[in-house]
Amino acid sequence: MSRPLLALPLVLLLTASLSACGTMKAYDGKPRPDRQLAFVIVAGRYDKTPFQYRDTTIREIDGKPVDSSLAVEEIAVLPGVHSVVFDYAEWVETLLLPPLPTYSQGSAGTLRFEAKAGHMYEIRADRRKGKVWSWIVDIVKGNTVAGERPPATDAEQRQPVPRRGRPPA
Numbered sequence: 001m002s003r004p005l006l007a008l009p010l011v012l013l014l015t016a017s018l019s020a021c022g023t024m025k026a027y028d029g030k031p032r033p034d035r036q037l038a039f040v041i042v043a044g045r046y047d048k049t050p051f052q053y054r055d056t057t058i059r060e061i062d063g064k065p066v067d068s069s070l071a072v073e074e075i076a077v078l079p080g081v082h083s084v085v086f087d088y089a090e091w092v093e094t095l096l097l098p099p100l101p102t103y104s105q106g107s108a109g110t111l112r113f114e115a116k117a118g119h120m121y122e123i124r125a126d127r128r129k130g131k132v133w134s135w136i137v138d139i140v141k142g143n144t145v146a147g148e149r150p151p152a153t154d155a156e157q158r159q160p161v162p163r164r165g166r167p168p169a
Contacts, residue, residue, distance in 0.1 A: 022072070023039070023072070023074050024042075024066060024072040024074070024075045024076065025076050026061050026062060026076060026077050027076070027078045032078075034076075034118075035117065035118055036078075036079075036117050037076045037077065037078065038076075038077050038078070038115035038117060038118070038120070038121065039074045039075065039076055039120045040075045040077060040084065040122070041073070041074050041120065041121070041122040042057065042066060042072050042073055052091065053090070054090055054124075055088070055090070056087070056088050056123045056125050057086060057087045057089075058085070059085045060084075060085045061075055061077065061082060061083070061085075062083055063083070077115050079114075079117045081113070082112065082113060082114075083110060083112050084110065084112075084113070084123060085109075086125075086134070088127075088132055088134070090127060109147075111123065111134060111136055111146045112146060113136045113146035116138075119138050119139070119141070120139040120140055121138055121139065121145065122136070122137050122139055123135075124137055124149075126150050128150045128151075134148075135147030135149045
């Protein structure tokens with residue numbers, strides 16, 4: 001068998017894996033322009049301290065499973081009310097070891113929110129005094145649209161909500 005024929009399965013596998021990256025379409029019908037859609041970021045990571053961070057991952061949206069192994073970064077949805085099921089974990093990093101989980105809560109919660117066209121949303125969570133708080137932030141406006149944020153600490157009261165991601169084109 002010649003070398004080009006041996007490389008064909010590898011090329012097909014690489015092409016299939018790259019096509020799975022990016023945006024998951026979570027609505028029926030034909031693809032629509034970004035300005036007619038809302039986007040939900042699949043995983044969010046937030047620093048608690050320089051070596052500790054929080055992590056949220058969407059498991060399903062509107063009853064449709066989200067396969068995090070496919071490297072989906074965001075989910076495109078139509079404007080309207082949506083339901084999101086997510087996981088939450090906390091990690092600690094050291095200089096010598098890979099990140100170590102310090103707290104994990106599978107299926108941490110379900111949040112419902114109303115998505116608006118042209119906006120991008122992200123699930124955030126935090127654990128304080130044994131309770132996991134979860135909320136959804138509209139990244140475009142920087143405000144909370146669903147869930148409940150924990151009471152702000154003194155340091156948080158002095159800082160605005162950071163905006164992340166790109167607004168849809």
